[in-house]
Amino acid sequence: MKVEISDKKETFTLIPETIGEYGDLCRLSSLVRPDENLIYAGRRGPIPEEYLENIPGLKEKNVKPCDSMTLRFKFDNDFIFEITDEIVKNNEGVDFIRNIAWSTHKIIFLGVVNLKGNIEANFTAGYCKICNNLTVDPAAILFMCDECVQKCVHEYEFSWKRSDDFKRLILVERCDKCGRINPDFDADNIYSSEEQARILEGLLNISVKSYADLPDLITDLKKGKE
Ligand SMILES: [Zn+2]
Numbered sequence: 544m545k546v547e548i549s550d551k552k553e554t555f556t557l558i559p560e561t562i563g564e565y566g567d568l569c570r571l572s573s574l575v576r577p578d579e580n581l582i583y584a585g586r587r588g589p590i591p592e593e594y595l596e597n598i599p600g601l602k603e604k605n606v607k608p609c610d611s612m613t614l615r616f617k618f619d620n621d622f623i624f625e626i627t628d629e630i631v632k633n634n635e636g637v638d639f640i641r642n643i644a645w646s647t648h649k650i651i652f653l654g655v656v657n658l659k660g661n662i663e664a665n666f667t668a669g670y671c672k673i674c675n676n677l678t679v680d681p682a683a684i685l686f687m688c689d690e691c692v693q694k695c696v697h698e699y700e701f702s703w704k705r706s707d708d709f710k711r712l713i714l715v716e717r718c719d720k721c722g723r724i725n726p727d728f729d730a731d732n733i734y735s736s737e738e739q740a741r742i743l744e745g746l747l748n749i750s751v752k753s754y755a756d757l758p759d760l761i762t763d764l765k766k767g768k769e
């Protein structure tokens with residue numbers, strides 16, 4: 544399935560690449576009315592090689608690498624619509640939809656357009672919490688869209704995020720109102736490693752003996768979520 548994201552990041556479009564995918568979208572449009580929610584029902588695959596290397600615990604669980612990801616969606620509790628793609632080929636598309644589904648637990652079907660023998664199905668993630676504009680950005684649904692963020696008088700508080708390689712927890716400042724991270728805050732410039740560990744300890748309500756323990760802490764957090 545080919546995924547295209549609109550320039551203004553308001554909607555995304557699925558374009559079938561096989562007869563089977565064409566049939567899936569026809570079935571979807573015959574069963575689901577525009578503006579209905581498709582509820583995220585989890586994914587099959589993928590674990591690319593680099594995730595296996597970087598997420599603690601996956602190797603030990605014998606998780607195998609896999610090149611394609613299938614996202615599954617429920618409608619009326621039983622109908623399951625699936626979006627499958629190779630992550631290597633279409634990383635932006637399928638991973639992008641997975642981020643929406645993971646954050647908001649659903650996607651919204653907007654309708655199918657017929658185009659000279661082919662079809663395209665349009666979706667969105669939801670509406671900005673403040674201005675109500677369509678958006679595919681989970682941060683806009685949970686907090687506010689980029690346009691509304693421009694008008695936000697930020698109130699930053701300590702928060703955390705994972706480093707891109709999943710190996711560290713990073714101390715950040717995040718605005719309580721718009722949910723965005725303070726780009727000017729650099730914890731390493733202000734606090735020692737031990738001070739950062741103490742702050743993260745307080746934030747996450749767990750015990751961190753030293754900064755070197757943080758990678759284990761990520762594993763513990765993942766366990767807690769399962
Ligand atoms: Zn907005």
Ligand SMILES: [Zn+2]
Pocket residue numbers: 695696697698718719720721722723
């Ligand atoms: Zn803000």
